[in-house]
Structures are given as C-alpha cells and as structure tokens.
Amino acid sequence: MKYVRMPIEVExxxxxxxxxIRYNLAESSVTDRTLGEFNLDLSGAVLAYGDHRGFPAxxxxxxxxxxxxxxDVLVTAGAAGALFIIATTLLGPDDHLVxxxxxxxxxxxxxxxxxxxxxxxxxxxEDSFGLDVERLRAALRPNTRLISLxxxxxPTGVCLDRATLDxxxxxxxxxxxxxxxxxxxxxxxxxxKLPLAAxxxxxxxxxxxxxxxxxxxxxxxxxxxxxxxxxxxxFLAAKEQIGICGGLIDExxxxxxxxxxxxxxxxxxxxxxxxxxxxEAWLKGQDAIEWVKPEGGCVCFPRIKPHLDVDLDLFYxxxxxxxxxxxxxxxxxxxxxxxxxxxxxxxTFDELTRGLEGISAALRRALR
Ligand SMILES: Cc1ncc(COP(=O)(O)O)c(C=O)c1O
Numbered sequence: 001m002k003y004v005r006m007p008i009e010v011e012x013x014x015x016x017x018x019x020x021i022r023y024n025l026a027e028s029s030v031t032d033r034t035l036g037e038f039n040l041d042l043s044g045a046v047l048a049y050g051d052h053r054g055f056p057a058x059x060x061x062x063x064x065x066x067x068x069x070x071x072d073v074l075v076t077a078g079a080a081g082a083l084f085i086i087a088t089t090l091l092g093p094d095d096h097l098v099x100x101x102x103x104x105x106x107x108x109x110x111x112x113x114x115x116x117x118x119x120x121x122x123x124x125x126e127d128s129f130g131l132d133v134e135r136l137r138a139a140l141r142p143n144t145r146l147i148s149l150x151x152x153x154x155p156t157g158v159c160l161d162r163a164t165l166d167x168x169x170x171x172x173x174x175x176x177x178x179x180x181x182x183x184x185x186x187x188x189x190x191x192x193k194l195p196l197a198a199x200x201x202x203x204x205x206x207x208x209x210x211x212x213x214x215x216x217x218x219x220x221x222x223x224x225x226x227x228x229x230x231x232x233x234x235f236l237a238a239k240e241q242i243g244i245c246g247g248l249i250d251e252x253x254x255x256x257x258x259x260x261x262x263x264x265x266x267x268x269x270x271x272x273x274x275x276x277x278x279x280e281a282w283l284k285g286q287d288a289i290e291w292v293k294p295e296g297g298c299v300c301f302p303r304i305k306p307h308l309d310v311d312l313d314l315f316y317x318x319x320x321x322x323x324x325x326x327x328x329x330x331x332x333x334x335x336x337x338x339x340x341x342x343x344x345x346x347x348t349f350d351e352l353t354r355g356l357e358g359i360s361a362a363l364r365r366a367l368r
Pocket of ligand 1: 028077078079080081104150154182184185208209210211212217221222
C-alpha cells in the first residue's frame with residue numbers, strides 16, 4: 001500500500017484548529033453532540049474484547065432499521081474503516097475499479113494506494129451531478145472487481161433515484177461484480193428515502209455510520225451491510241486483522257444513538273431542511289454563484305459561474321483571513337476551486353448566515 005495524505009484531511013478544521021475558524025461551513029456532518037446527551041451509565045461496562053462483528057445491541061438496531069438480519073451487519077471503525085476493509089478485500093494491483101468523482105476522497109485514494117486500475121466516471125454540474133449508468137457499463141473490464149457509488153452524494157448532496165439505483169444494481173449483477181454504495185448520508189433526506197441498497201441484491205454492499213446524521217464522529221463507529229455470507233466472512237477476516245474488534249464504549253454510545261433514531265432523525269431533518277432553505281434564499285441574491293440543489297445530506301457544492309473572471313487565490317485568502325469563514329474548496333474533491341462545498345448542518349443558524357455573507361463579501365472583492 002502506498003499511502004498519500006489527502007488535502008481534505010491535511011487542510012481539515014481538526015488539523016488547522018477549530019479556534020482559527022469563526023464560521024465553519026467546512027464540515028460534512030451535523031452539529032457534534034456530547035456524551036452527556038445520551039444519559040448512559042457506562043460504569044458497569046466490562047472492558048473485555050467485544051464481539052468481533054460488533055456490539056450485539058448495535059447490530060440489532062441497525063438490522064432492524066434497514067430490514068436485514070443481524071448477521072448481515074458488520075460494525076467497523078467509522079464508515080472510513082468500512083470503506084478501507086471493502087477496498088482492501090476486493091481490490092489488488094491486478095484488479096479494476098469503476099468509481100464516480102467527485103467523491104468522498106477515501107473512495108478514490110484507498111484504491112490508488114492499493115495500486116489497482118481505476119476508471120473514473122466524472123459527474124458534472126451541467127448534468128446536475130446525475131449518474132448515467134451506461135457510463136458505468138461502458139467502463140467495465142473483465143477484471144473489474146468493484147463499482148463504487150455514493151448516495152446521498154458528498155460533496156453535492158445529489159441522490160440517485162430509484163430507477164438509477166436499480167439500473168446500477170443490475171449492471172453490477174450482469175458483470176458479476178460487487179457494487180459498493182456509500183450511504184453514509186442516507187438518514188438525511190428531503191424527498192423519498194430509498195431502501196438500503198444492500199437489500200436489493202446479495203452483491204450490493206452498503207456502508208454507513210453514526211458520524212454524520214447522528215453527530216457523533218468522535219466515537220468512530222460505522223458499518224457494512226451485505227447479504228452474502230461468504231463476502232461478509234472475508235470482511236470479518238479483514239476487520240480482525242486490522243483491529244480484532246471495535247471499541248466497546250464507542251459501540252455502546254452508537255447503540256444508544258441509533259436506538260433513539262425515531263426521536264432524533266425527524267427533528268434533525270426539519271432543522272436541516274430549514275438550513276438548506278437559508279442557503280437557497282442566500283443564493284437567490286447571488287449573481288455570481290450557482291448550485292445544484294441537494295436532495296439529501298447536509299452539504300452542497302455551489303460554484304462561481306465559469307464565465308466570471310475571479311482571482312481564486314484572493315477569494316480563499318480573504319474568506320479565511322478577513323471573514324473567518326471555512327468552506328471545502330473544490331480541490332478537496334479533485335475539482336476546480338470555483339466549486340466550494342458548503343456544510344449547512346454543522347454551524348448554528350447564525351454562524352451559517354454570517355458565513356454565507358462572508359462568502360458574498362470575499363467574492364465581491366475577488367471578482368475582476
Ligand atoms: C461519503 C462519506 N463516506 C464516508 C465518510 C467517513 O465517515 P466516518 O466518519 O463514519 O468514517 C465520510 C466522511 O466525510 C463521507 O462523507
């Protein structure tokens with residue numbers, strides 16, 4: 001494996017220090033929560049190695065939520081840990097991957113570290129970041145071992161519709177190749193919630209976590225859902241070699257969060273919907289910026305209109321140094337820096353509004 005650090009991590013708020021940012025619109029999760037919110041008494045927890053597949057109560061909650069058996073759930077160290085297990089299990093240097101871009105950086109970078117052949121299907125603003133499944137089909141090779149999609153999508157918030165998801169499931173089945181669907185944002189949705197992709201075929205692998213919609217990325221708990229016992233045994237072997245099992249305390253907290261989903265998620269989605277409305281209202285007053293409206297998740301990926309002459313170095317410098325605003329610049333996603341990811345689920349409403357005003361002000365000064 002040839003590891004290279006990703007700009008999204010090198011330049012992340014955690015790395016540069018949260019205290020250096022006044023209006024943090026760079027986050028892709030909802031507001032972080034405290035341990036105290038869960039009212040848990042963990043004093044009796046026996047700190048033994050845990051169940052290798054994950055804390056049983058957590059697997060039970062996940063299985064019940066998405067409509068699979070508990071044996072179809074493998075708990076991992078965050079969705080990132082799940083993606084690592086899947087990539088390293090299914091891909092070697094002689095294999096081929098088809099993956100969409102832009103994407104959560106790990107979905108591209110771990111396969112690169114493995115050294116497999118990669119065909120990237122680029123999603124474009126002009127196509128509203130929609131996926132043409134025929135492009136997946138056209139990219140297939142005899143040694144394709146994985147097709148990798150993300151919905152709701154990071155950084156755009158665009159969602160696959162049911163017909164497109166079904167078509168992708170069918171293309172992978174015809175090719176005899178597993179389909180990974182990174183559904184880390186699935187619980188944040190403004191329209192119809194699709195069935196978990198893994199319920200649509202034993203060759204489909206779903207990934208999610210408590211980091212984004214539950215606001216507890218610090219517990220590092222995610223999971224793989226898949227209905228093929230042979231594949232799941234291979235994923236378990238990978239997990240055992242990486243870390244044997246997960247952290248018991250982390251998984252107990254995650255279990256409490258997922259168990260309370262019926263109270264938590266509806267209120268969360270209402271708050272996110274209002275925040276998305278605020279971004280939309282701001283954009284209506286912007287001549288220089290355009291977006292594809294997100295249908296899920298808590299981020300969007302607007303861009304400075306391509307015909308405008310803008311000094312991007314100046315824009316990002318002013319944004320940071322004079323207006324105290326952090327966003328996710330396009331290069332975090334291997335895209336032009338005219339794009340910026342705006343996270344509207346993490347900041348308070350006031351911080352979001354002021355951050356958006358900061359973007360307008362910095363852009364006014366950077367336009368030539
Ligand atoms: C699409 C997607 N998948 C996976 C992850 C990793 O999440 P986790 O914190 O659960 O490891 C992220 C984090 O940004 C993400 O955006």
